[in-house]
Amino acid sequence: MPPLREAVRAILLDPDGRVLLLRYDENGGFWATPGGSLEPGEDDTTATLRELREELGCDEQAVDLGVQLAERSKEHLVGGRTVRQVEKYFLARAGGSAVDPTRATQPDNIREYRWWTVTDLRRTTETVYPVGLADLVARVCDGHIPPHPVVLA
Template identity: 40%
Template sequence: MSAEQPGELPGELRKVARVILLDPDDRVLLLHGFEPAGPERTWWFTPGGGVEAGESREEAALREVQEETGLVGVELGPLLWTRLCSFPFDGRRWNQDEWYFLARTTRTETSLDGLTSLEQRSVAGLRWWTSAELSAARETVYPTRLAELLRTLLDEGPPAAPVVLAPEIV
């Protein structure tokens, strides 16, 4: 992309795989995060993280789910959405190219035992959300349109081609 194209972020983009993880009741799993230096600022977000060297986005998605939730045997589905985002966190700016995959699990018991040291300092817990709970939430959730996107996904199924979401710059 050229510097004039809308949605481009400055600097190198971190490749990220995120997961819309649904249980048998179509609840979505979200992690509760906070800024390590300012724990009063909180938000909810989907499991996922950076792609490691030699790893595909699909492999990264499954690895991140296992590390962040303790869930194994997750069935990875299609790529749903992509987005560019940029946000301050832990003293630096993160510029990311995020891909959101659909995944399903039959297990709902989770564990935070596999979190990295940074995640241990910035994740307060996780919970399963129904679509109605997510729509009624007054807390910050990323991506910010997740309630609407989830409702469309549950009503219509996965899109025929990945949807490009508007960039989010915080």
């Protein structure tokens, strides 16, 4: 079995119920939620806020980090090695002014960022990860927070 890599991701919603996604070019191009792996000794909350700061220049004071909404497990290559990544998805809320990519310290391979409505997510022909994000965001925007994290594909 490949080594475990624990990761966190933020389902970052603005006051209008739009979710922020990042575009990457690798693997044919795709959109994904912000996040990354935990550093040694780091808890989920600290890691999620750090990733939002590093990737999007978020002001941590302006982000309301909420409950874990979902989880996903997948195998993929990291640094040429196969790992089994377990991702926890946390609800986060912030106004658009909390995000300032010019303050990002580790934008990695991010090519673009965009706020998406649920309708945008359902209509796009582009690849968006995780699968099932549109339905999850729609439920959250309707006030239905899952009592336990849902499993995403």
